[in-house]
Amino acid sequence: MDGEQGNKSPKSDSPISRSLSLDNLRSKSRHVSSPAFLDDTATNREANPQTLRVTTKFSDNPLLRDLDNILRNKLKVSPESPVISRHNSLKNLRSVSDPKKHAFMKELGLEGDVVTINQNTYGETANSDDEGLDSSSEEEMALCDENDDEDFVNVDEIDGPIGTSIPEKPQGSEVDNDKEGVDYNLPTNQDFQKSIDQRVAELETGISAESKPQLSIDWKFHDFNGMTQEISDWFTISDYNYLPQTISAFKKTIQDSNRFITDDVFCRSQLRELTSQLTTNTTPKLMSLALISMGNFDQATSKEDHLRLMKRNNTLLLPYLKQLIITFKDIADKCKEDNKHLREHTTLFFYSCTIMFLIINTCFETRNDSPEIANSAIDAFEDTAMLQFLTDYIEYWRWNSRLAMRIRNIIVLLYNLIMLQFGDSNLMKQSKSELYKYHNMGRPEKSDKRLTISPLHFQAFQEDLKSRFPTYDFNVPELPEPVDNSNSLSQFLEIPRPKAKSTLNSTLPIPSNHLATPAPSPPSSPVLMPYNDGLKARKSFQANMAYPYLYPSDDEKEDPLTDRVFNERTGQKSNDDDVFIPKSVQEAASILKDRIDVKLSVKQLWDERELFMATERGWKRDEVSDTYDYKNSKNTTNINAINIMKRVERYYETCLPSFNSLIFVLTQIIESNLNNIEYKEEELPDGVDVSALSPQLEIVKAKELSLRSSVGIMYLLLKWFKLSHVLKFEQFAALLYDSGYVTTSSSILGKYALIYLDKALNRTVSSPHTLWKMCSGFNATYASSLANNEPYEESVNSSFMLTITYLLRILRKVTGSKTHRLKTLPMAIGPLFNQYYTVQNLAVYHPMLKIIRELTPFKNKRWKSEHMELISGVFMYERLDLIDNWVTGKDISGELMDAYGQEVALRALVQYYNFEHYETSLEDLGYKKRSPSSLDLLYKDSEYASM
Structure with a gap:
């Protein structure tokens, strides 16, 4: 059949x-x-x-x-x-x-x-x-x-x-x-x-x-997840073997352990003896200090008591922080250079790293309540250049990697130290507000729902207005003069896109009447031509924006009422002698002029661009502009933001040659997480217990925490560099782009896309071991208290959500407003974002939708129809501009044509900025300015070549 x-x-x-x-x-x-x-x-x-x-x-x-x-x-x-x-x-x-x-x-x-x-x-x-x-x-x-x-x-x-x-x-x-x-x-x-x-x-x-309501994750973005979770994440299952050794060493060093945790005076005296001569008999002293920093868990009666002792002991250790840092650096150097006693050095290095980590977390936890404690630690770390030491240590590990160097602990330590020395995202917002006041710049508050316009979009509108009404004077003194020099690279830095110069406008016909024709009548309605060979001819009946407005306006008539209303609303004259401008155009110009939003980064870019153009012309300057140079600022009023900018400036100047190696190592750590295997309890074979997977789960846990710290370092440095100076940010972002971050981040985001919801809601199998359970095993009272008051497992995996948010935000900052880099995004980035968009969380939404907003104009209609939910999300969750043509009306061919020139011009300006301000740092990378004698020799060689 x-x-x-x-x-x-x-x-x-x-x-x-x-x-x-x-x-x-x-x-x-x-x-x-x-x-x-x-x-x-x-x-x-x-x-x-x-x-x-x-x-x-x-x-x-x-x-x-x-x-x-x-x-x-x-x-x-x-x-x-x-x-x-x-x-x-x-x-x-x-x-x-x-x-x-x-x-x-x-x-x-x-x-x-x-x-x-x-x-x-x-x-x-x-x-x-x-x-x-x-x-x-x-x-x-x-x-x-x-x-x-x-x-x-x-x-x-x-x-x-x-x-x-x-x-x-x-x-x-x-x-x-x-x-x-x-x-x-x-x-x-x-x-x-x-x-x-x-x-x-x-x-x-x-x-x-x-x-039915959309699935959502109740989680808000915070760089610091709290001392309880951060400290528990620091330890792995192999580190728990060091805990008994610290207890025995402490009992041998301190005779009265009960008095030590109750009497602060006795505690200070014992700490003074332990830290006075750490170079002699280092091992038992450092092990005792490690137990003290970990809160004497063998004497704690509960988890709350354990945390209290931990904060108290680390606060008492702050006066001796510099001695501890010196010991830490000495042990770190032995781990990377010595070939003998590596096991002992590695053990001591773990104790020293743990002490540094716990002190940093204690200071960050009490930063708001006791700022003097955090400031004393910040000064100690700044005086000993701890940030620079950790960055150089990671660079050394890239070329000479050794297990004894404990690179995972170093990366986590660097991430937490950056948060302490510079600040988290919340402190950065406060510092940003202080810097705007310092430079006498006003910005609209977040509560102000009025839409704004960027100076670049306003300049495009200004050019369109002048092309249509050449006699209309519409200049804004606060904005710089437009750059119109075809021989300068600076012309590609900020390119306005007026409709008059758009490629779409160039295809429109010229006006049918001559420009000298006085007040011609508007043309009649266009007549469609009949079909040719059965095909309908597509025609566009639009005004050519490159030609002046030829037709009379109704506003030219004498209308006292309209003129009075307009004057009261805008404070300007509606017409000036023989210059007649439609009132709608004047009102639009007035609204846009009042809504210009000039950011600090834009002013910094304008300042360096002006110096760059002067150098291109061969002009010499006696001094380099120091308007945005905080290194030499006296800061008589003791503004906290200026103090942070000084620390950022010092770190950038010292570690500029090491940024490439730092990014390379961090990128390799991200790639190492691509082969992680995730399990669900219901997917485990019959008879297989979670404890059997404990070693593998511990490895995955350590790799994921290293991933979070790696992307956290990238994100915080990008944010603080941009606040210090926009060209510092562009330097670091260019290194991230050159290291292949776009591809690497897309791959790791694709790996977590299918398990996003299960991973975020803790539905996957994780390691059952925690620091609190291990510490409670040394005290029966502590163990019973923890068993009776075992906290409910968190419904949201904060560490995982922070990692995903960091990855998306860095991707947005690397590719933002740069067409040349947007082209390198993978073709499947749209379906990938759709996976994350199915679960609502604004912290994840914002960077993702900002990328979609810039990517949409370069996609075809089919792509837009398939990703309409993401496009709609831009309108629902993102703040739009007063003039917004990102869906349609953008000059796509012009953007693509100038994309490569913009990338080259930006890198040239960054190189100029580094040479002017950090010439010594660039010499370590092999860059050096030509001397006058070499320039003369080059000039003579060119003369000889032309003969």
Whole structure:
């Protein structure tokens, strides 16, 4: 039977084929009354005994029209529909994924096809070519449905079989196929029938599946997750072996341990003895100091008591912090250079790192309540150049890696020290506000909901206004003069995009009247030309913005009332002698002028660009501009933001040659997480306990915490460098881009995309070991207290959410406002963002939607239709500009043409900035300015070459 059918055409051999038009539908007598839906034929009853009968009229329940649309379009299902097809029955399985999309998802680790299993009720096979209708057939069906809706009692009823064979009569059925009333509709499978019944129930109850709330994660962005979680994350299962040794060393060094935790005077005296001569008998002293810094957990009675002792002891250690830092550096140097006693040095290095880490966390935890404690630690770390030492240590590890150097602990320590020395995101916002006041710059508050405009967009509007009304004087003294020098690289730094110079505007025809024609009449409505060869000619009737406005305005008439209203609103004259400007144009210009938002970074860029242009022309200056140079600022009023900028300046100047190696190591740590394996408890094989996976889970935990610290270092340095000077930020962002961060971050985001929700809500298997459980094992009271008051497991994985947010924010900062870098984003970045957009969280949304906002203009209509939810999210969650043409109307060809020039000009300006301010640091990288003698020699060589 199947073989015979395979030789026939798809339309002739199908027992129940589908009509491609409405010609075969049996017309009923016309009537005016609304039809009642009733599908109660014998064939339909026996094929689908579970079918729900609905006798409600549409006029009684309008909501059932939605159900009617579902049943009305049963014959117009798409290939992904669960309706039965011969192709599905023949092969049983059929992939419904897009091959191109599947390739990109597979490249990002998002592989996997959606498989649909269908079963034919009759056991017959149908040709897949007849499953759906082409676009023309669908349009015909829709048009006929609208015009002939009243001609059919049941639109699903077909007048007899449309094929050469008739389906066999089901057993037990006495219905005559020749009689009218036989239902030859395609039978539905159980899944499709279940969805219909579910939809009926939703309409009757008024609760729709579409109205269900979107999944969301209740988490807010914070760089510091709290002392409890940060300290527990510092230790791994191998580090717990060092805990008993610290207890025995402390008992040998301190005779009265109970007095030590109760008497502060006795505690200070003992700490003075332990830190006075750390170079002699270092091992027992450092082990005792490690136990003291960890809060004497063997004497703690509860977790709260443990944290209290930890804060108290580390606060008492602050006066001796410089001695501890010197010891830390000495042990670190031995771990990277010595070849003997490495095991002992590594153990001591862990104790020393732990002491530094716990002191930093204690200072950060008490920063708001006791700022003097944090400031004393900050001064000690700044005087000993601890940040610079850690950065150089990581650079050394890149070329001479050793296990004894404990690079994981160094990276975590650097991340926490940057937060202490510079500050987290909250402190950065306060410092930003202080710097704006310091430079006498005012910015709109977040509570101000008024839209603003950037100076670059305002300059484009200004040029358009001058091209249309050349006599209108509309200059803003606060803005710099536009750069119009084709021989200067600075012309690519900020390129306004006026409509008058757009490539779209250049294709428009010139005005039909000469410019000298006085007050011509507006042209009549355009006349469309007839079709040529059946094709409709597409025409655009737009004004050419490159030519002045030729036609008179109604505002030229004397209208005292309008003129008075306009004067009171804008404070300007509506016309000036013979210069007539429409009031709408004047009002728009006034609004835009008042809404210009000049950022500190923009002013810094303007200042350096002016110096760069002077150098290009060969001018010499006596002094370098120090308007935004905080290194030599006296800061008589002791502004905290200026003090932080001094520390940032010192770190950038010292570590500029090491940034490339730092980024390389951090990027390698990100890539090392691509092979992490995640487990769910329900996916574990029978008989396999979580404890059996403990070693592997500990490795994954350590790698993920290193990942969070790595991206945290990148993000914090980007933010603080931008606040210090925008060209510091561009230098670091260019190094990130050159290191392949765009590809690396996209790969790691793709890995976590499919397990995003499970990972964020702690549904994956994690290591059961914690510091608090291990410490409670040395004290029975502590253990019972922890067992009785074991805290409920957090519903959100804060560390994972922070990592994802860091990755997206850095990606946004590296590619933001740079077309040349946007082109390097992977093609599957849209489907990747769709995975994260399904779960609502504004901290994850913001950087992702900002990237979509810049990427959308360069995509085609199909991409925009597939990512319409992301585009809509930009309007819902992001702050828009007063002039915003990012969806349509952007000069795409002009942007792409100038993209490479913009990248080159930006790098040239960054190099100039570094040479002017940090020439000594660049000498370590091999850069050096030419001396006057070498310039003269070069000039003479060029003269000789031309002879």
